[in-house]
Amino acid sequence: MHIEKDIVVSLHYRLSDEQQEIENSFDDGVPMVYLHGHNNLIPGLESELTGKQAGDKLSVTVAPEDGYGAYDEALKQNVPSEAFAGLDPQPGMQFTADTENGPQQINVLEVTEEFVTVDGNHPFAGKTLSFEVEVTELRDATPTELEHGHIHAGGGCCGSNDDEAKQDDSCCGTSH
Numbered sequence: 001m002h003i004e005k006d007i008v009v010s011l012h013y014r015l016s017d018e019q020q021e022i023e024n025s026f027d028d029g030v031p032m033v034y035l036h037g038h039n040n041l042i043p044g045l046e047s048e049l050t051g052k053q054a055g056d057k058l059s060v061t062v063a064p065e066d067g068y069g070a071y072d073e074a075l076k077q078n079v080p081s082e083a084f085a086g087l088d089p090q091p092g093m094q095f096t097a098d099t100e101n102g103p104q105q106i107n108v109l110e111v112t113e114e115f116v117t118v119d120g121n122h123p124f125a126g127k128t129l130s131f132e133v134e135v136t137e138l139r140d141a142t143p144t145e146l147e148h149g150h151i152h153a154g155g156g157c158c159g160s161n162d163d164e165a166k167q168d169d170s171c172c173g174t175s176h
């Protein structure tokens, strides 16, 4: 079996940007599991995994345009402090804002009397990312997983292996 569309892939990875290690799944022993070919990974990583088998190791460098996109200065804005009334914003905090493009995570950069400076870019936007990957396991997806476009076991949309009915009814919502 090799990695192709509709295969469920388990892998370990070490993620670094130009400066430092950001995430490492080897240390905690819990692999990432995803459904290949359904936009669950950034394109630059997913394309390199196609065709690989369990046990394969690879190093992948992903440019911003194949990862989380270029950094967009326009997404960095000064918002009047009144908009954050009652939220006590502090630098480093994250909020989910409703925008015309749907829910978007924003990061608080700076707080003054009048303004809160927020950044709607993904934290990895504009960064060249390096992945050290080891493919650990492959399996076929279930029909329900294919229908939903994501996995249903081992940390997918629910993070639970033991209750398929509950996963389908409550975890993934009723609309899909």
Ligand code: ZN
Pocket: 148, 150, 151, 152, 157, 172
């Ligand atoms: Zn689902």
